[in-house]
Amino acid sequence: MREQESVRTKTGKRKVIITCAVTGSVHTPSMSEYLPVTPAQIAEQAIEAARAGAAVLHLHARHPDDGRPTPDPAVFDRFVPRIAAETDAIINITTGGSAGMTLEERLAYPLKARPELCSLNMGSMNFSFHRAGRGIKEWKHAWEKPHVEGSENLIFRNTFSDIRSVLSSLGDAHGTRFEFECYDVGHLYNLAHFVEEGLVKGPLFLQCVLGILGGLSADPENLHLMRSTADRLFGRENYEFSVLGAGRHQMPLVTMGAIMGGHVRVGLEDSLFLGRGLLATSCSAQVLKIRRILEELSLEIASPAEAREILQTKGAGKVGFDG
Incomplete structure (x- = not known):
């Protein structure tokens, strides 16, 4: 960790990593005309976000015809190599995909790409x-309304066995590091379990995800709780943390996280807006705002x-896609 500190402070200022989550699997085309859904749109917005200052690009894939989330490696291959x-x-590839996907489907492209x-x-x-979905009067595609309204009956599955499988098949086999997405305090304790078992080694990269219904709300007190709990479990010198605020909480919460010593994540996966009532016209617009x-x-x-x-990744030369 001392080496990381020298990298982060060699100019006298702490280095903050901006992650941009480009499209995700929650929002739908009817919610914003600016949501990237085709391979070309995803590539263009990711490239613009990187040029604006994002050091990490978090990527999902969508069906080119109607924007449905898809785990199809052939679709990923239409934009990841270009990026x-x-x-x-x-390049950070999701293993979460969408809640309706099996673990095998979610891992199909990560195992091919070895990011x-x-x-x-x-x-x-x-x-x-x-x-x-409230307030949407007309849906562009038939899949959108049941996708959104049906999420009230949705459970995202990632059991201890599932997590162990991902750690083994990607981390151990291919040297992939992880953005550990923690939606609640219990998720930090789950991660601590894998650290204690020797299945996860540092530096840990924690993504505190606040504001999702089913997880912790985006209250400032909850961000303090996540930070202090991580300190107790891992020791502050043994992890990097980043903050994701869903929806309208995006900019205030990630700014707070940065002030607390963390990194930040923005992008149209997490929020469709740039300000109150103002749709973001691109992911890069959000990157430029948080950068400023x-x-x-x-x-x-x-x-x-x-x-x-900082994250001690294996490097871009050891991945499974052409770049």
Whole structure:
């Protein structure tokens, strides 16, 4: 960890990693005309976000015809190699996919791509976003309304056995590191279990996900709770943490997280808005906004090379997609 500290402070300022989550699997085309759904749109928005300052690009795939979430490696292959060729960003592939996918489906592309970084949800949970559909009078595609309203009866599954499988098949076999997504305090204890078992080694990269119905709400007190709990479980010097605020909580919460010593995540997966009532026209617009806020707080943005050193990833030359 001392080496990481030197990287983060060599100019006298702490380095903050900006992650951009480009599209996700929750929002639908009817919610925003700016949501990227085709391979070309996902690639273009990811590339723009990297140029705006995102050192990490968190990627899901969608069916090109109607924007449905898909785990199909052939669809990922239509945009991931292009992003790798045109940016130096760390490419982070989801292992969460969508709650309706099996573990085998969710792992299909990560096992093929062998990326530097993958997201990993640290437990099973109720995962509801049915309220996001309120106010939508006309849906563009038939799948959208049942996808959104049906989430009230949705459980995202990631058992201890599932997590162990992901750690083994990606981490042990291919040297992939993980963005450990923790939606509640119990998820931190789940991660501590795997650390104690010797199945996870540092530096840990924790993503505190607040504001999802089924997890902790996006109250500032809950961010303090997550931070203090992680300190007790892992020791502050043994982990990096980042903050994700869902929906309208995005910018205030990630700014708070940065002030507390963390990294930040923005993107149209997490929020469709740039400000109150103002749709973000692109992921890069959110990246530029948080970058401006961070720089006005005298915080310095990490480059992809600096992010690799902080997170100790294996490097872009050891992945399974062309770039």
